[in-house]
Amino acid sequence: MTDDPTDDCLRRILRETKTVACIGVSMNTIRPSYFVARYLSLKGYRVVPINPGHAGKELFGQTIVGSIRDIPKDIQIDMVDIFRRSEHVLPIVEEAIAHLANLKTIWMQVGVRNSEAAELAEKHGLQVIQNRCPKIEYQRLFGELRMAGFNTGIISSKL
Amino acid sequence: MTDRPTYGFDTLQIHAGARPDPATGARQTPIYQSTAYVFRDADHAAALFNLQEVGFIYSRLTNPTVAVLQERIATLEGGVGAVCCSSGHAAQIMALFPLMGPGKNVVSSTRLYGGSVTQLSQSIKRFGWSARFVDTDDLDAVKAAVDNDTRAIFCESIANPGGYVTDIPALAEIADAAGIPLIVDNTSATPYLCRPIEMGATLVVHSTTKYLTGNGTVTGGCVVDSGQFDWSQNDKFPSMSQPEPAYHGLKFHETFGELGFTFHSIAIGLRDLGMTMNPQGAHYTLLGIETLSLRMERHIENAEIVANWLENDPRVDFVTYAGLPSSPYAERAKTLYPKGAGALFTFAVKGGYDACVKLVDSLELFSHVANLGDTRSLIIHSASTTHRQLTPEQQEAAGAAPNVVRVSIGIEDSDDIIADLDQALAKAAS
The missing domain is CATH 3.40.640.10 (Type I PLP-dependent aspartate aminotransferase-like (Major domain))
Incomplete structure (x- = not known):
């Protein structure tokens, strides 16, 4: 379950997850990380933005923190969504495993892959998604991409 | 995915x-x-x-x-x-x-x-x-x-x-x-x-x-x-x-x-x-589109029958259909398009441009239209219509020389399609 997760697996992750730490979120409104973080917050996820360059500022009603270890202990993070180059992923995953007791999923964005980090996370019982975007998967699996002519792969006679 | x-x-x-x-x-x-x-x-x-x-x-x-x-x-x-x-x-x-x-x-x-x-x-x-x-x-x-x-x-x-x-x-x-x-x-x-x-x-x-x-x-x-x-x-x-x-x-x-x-x-x-x-x-x-595959099967079945019949008719010079064994593209068609080579092809009528025009005018079942892929069989003389703006060299390269007509074979009974071509070819040759 790394590069090719099943639709059922993705659906389960997107349904179970409540709180997402977005690593490397941008304040620039046309950057993909801003897009995704904003979208997830619009869909009801609690998004904890992480960016050392903007720590202390507000984004989507949440305070930006500088690193995973700075996340307040009362916030239980289910998923870490990584917007960093593949080569920077391993220390992020190590830090997440060390500090986030409730963590269930490591998600690496489109273009981001790190097999060493993925193995480490799986060894610690975490689910790992690589080279995907939670926004696109949410839109594909829950009907939104249906509105714009994308191949969702969903065939159903149900409403 | x-x-x-x-x-x-x-x-x-x-x-x-x-x-x-x-x-x-x-x-x-x-x-x-x-x-x-x-x-x-x-x-x-x-x-x-x-x-x-x-x-x-x-x-x-x-x-x-x-x-x-x-x-x-x-x-x-x-x-x-x-x-x-x-x-x-x-x-x-x-x-x-x-x-x-x-x-x-x-x-x-x-x-x-x-x-x-x-x-x-x-x-x-x-x-x-x-x-x-x-x-x-x-x-x-x-x-x-x-x-x-x-x-x-x-x-x-x-x-x-x-x-x-x-x-x-x-x-x-x-x-x-x-x-x-x-x-x-x-x-x-x-x-x-x-x-x-x-x-x-x-x-x-x-x-x-x-x-x-x-x-x-x-x-x-x-x-x-x-x-x-x-x-x-x-x-x-x-x-x-x-x-x-x-x-x-x-x-x-x-x-x-x-x-x-x-x-x-x-x-x-x-x-x-x-x-x-x-x-x-x-x-x-x-x-x-709900019936695309059903129609395509019949289009191909008919195209193969009609192309074969035309190729063996003495009033026809040649047929360019990749579904015919004689086509230089027969092998490629079999490899890349195993279900069939489509239902669109041209054939050359002995007698050239004039015979082509007469053939098109004499058909009763075929419609003389600038379209293809209809359920109905369609015919057009490309050189004087769809490919008219092209130079003679461009027409030749595109496969639309003055002596050929283009057909889009429909899903009617193949016997009826052939009968119509037969009577029109007779008039074109006279």
Whole structure:
């Protein structure tokens, strides 16, 4: 379950997850990380933005923190969504495993892959998604991409 | 990409994209005849305009009925997304638009529908674009024609009018090595006979007017994206890979990944070119596409019978149908198009131009029209009609010489099709 997760697996992750730490979120409104973080917050996820360059500022009603270890202990993070180059992923995953007791999923964005980090996370019982975007998967699996002519792969006679 | 059960073509041509209508439960896709859609609030409107959420804004961009057809065709072609537009010619411009710019060129097969030759050789010059035509059987010539300003290779899968079959994998390899997309017009073959994306094509364009609709009711076009092209591998496609000034600096490839081209086609292509398919048109095409495979089977069965009969008739000089064992493309057709070589071909009538004109005028069942892919058998003398704007050399290269007629074999009884040709050939020979 790394590069090719099943639709059922993705659906389960997107349904179970409540709180997402977005690593490397941008304040620039046309950057993909801003897009995704904003979208997830619009869909009801609690998004904890992480960016050392903007720590202390507000984004989507949440305070930006500088690193995973700075996340307040009362916030239980289910998923870490990584917007960093593949080569920077391993220390992020190590830090997440060390500090986030409730963590269930490591998600690496489109273009981001790190097999060493993925193995480490799986060894610690975490689910790992690589080279995907939670926004696109949410839109594909829950009907939104249906509105714009994308191949969702969903065939159903149900409403 | 998914764990979905792998459905067969016949199932997908009915179901893909068309779950019951979420608003009403209607089982057949309703015709959403509305130009605009209400926003929930200002935030929702902003998110839609910023492409942060997908939803309906205005029917020039997206429409629920058209979206069903888009997903249907994208699925049948094995692409990630599709954009429908007002005609096949619109689809060609829509496909080129994100790739091209002033001074850029497209390397194109000489074997194209005459209107496409004119569009590429003449009209696109007004955008500062140009086309270089090559015989795609000469792969070295294709390679030689590609230069630093080439932004795509363009061909038809089964070329109109000659029934020529294109070696798509070979062209895809050349395009790939040059870091540019291969665009395949799959109108004549349809995804039932040919899936260009599986052979390495990046974009597939259609005139949905033809076999996909199948009933000769409505014009339309479609651009399908494979989602497999890396637009950021070089600096040739700034509209995809760099901040796009026409959309507040958004980088389409980076932001939407494999969905980037389709988003670009909606947000910029349809928005600014406005070649939109209307929902009524999408409805007719959706009705037709449900029976695509059934019709194609009969089209091919009839085409093979009629082509064989014509080839053995002394009043006919030759038949260019890749489904005939005598065709120089028979082997290629068998490998690339195992279900059949389509139902579009030409034949040469002894007696040349005059006999062709007399033949066309004498047919009772065949309709003399500038169309193909209808349920009805159609005929046209290309040299004096669809390929009229071309020079004699261009006509020859396209397979539309003055002594040939083009037929699009319908799904009537093959005996009746042959009887009609027989009586008209008799008159043409007299």
